[in-house]
Amino acid sequence: AQSVTQLGSHVSVSEGALVLLRCNYSSSVPPYLFWYVQYPNQGLQLLLKYTTGATLVKGINGFEAEFKKSETSFHLTKPSAHMSDAAEYFCAVRLYSGYSTLTFGKGTMLLVSP
Amino acid sequence: DVKVTQSSRYLVKRTGEKVFLECVQDMDHENMFWYRQDPGLGLRLIYFSYDVKMKEKGDIPEGYSVSREKKERFSLILESASTNQTSMYLCASTPGGNNEKLFFGSGTQLSVL
Helix, strand or coil: CCEEEEECCEEEEECCCCEEEEEEEECCCCEEEEEEEECCCCCEEEEEEECCCCCEEECHHHCEEEEEHHHCEEEEEECCCCHHHCEEEEEEEEECCCCCCCEECCCEEEEEEC | CCCEEECCCEEEECCCCCEEECEEECCCCCEEEEEEEECCCEEEEEEEECCCCCCEECCCCCCEEEEEEECCEEEEEECCCCHHHCEEEEEEEECCCCCCCCEECCCEEEEEC
């Protein structure tokens, strides 16, 4: 079985500050890991993904995440927050092998203040 | 761009009614999914389908059924709506053999009174 835990249902930052959204996973096999973003009144869209290879992955809008197997983590970061980053962020995991579906975390709402 | 269209943005139904939520994708994707999204619970998979007339139960299928008569259309059916099915429902699709990048619709906010 696979699962993800997102620490913090809400994270508040000031514009220009570092964004750090935490995600830990549980998987019996090497996982595929994802971050999705949901802007108000929209569906989710893929921000970035880790499958194999380089453990530091870059996504859209300046976000990146690092896969750390020893810590079972896949935290999302952005050096400088922008007001337009305010949204809900979901971490998700899929088993490396097999034809399996994504399991999503509970989400973290990112609030950006001027 | 891939477009996943959900027929209604807001829907209000009464307890006991049969409810149909429709989803259509225009990119010939094999795989389609129905999730419900609730505050503090994230997204939970209800049903999915890897082919026409094929369906698989997700994590929370109780009280729901699905229909996939055509490749582009995936319907979620609430046989007898209940108040605990008030939720945001999200439809998604992906190409065959690739469940990595889900393409989501904008969602249907269903209220059951």
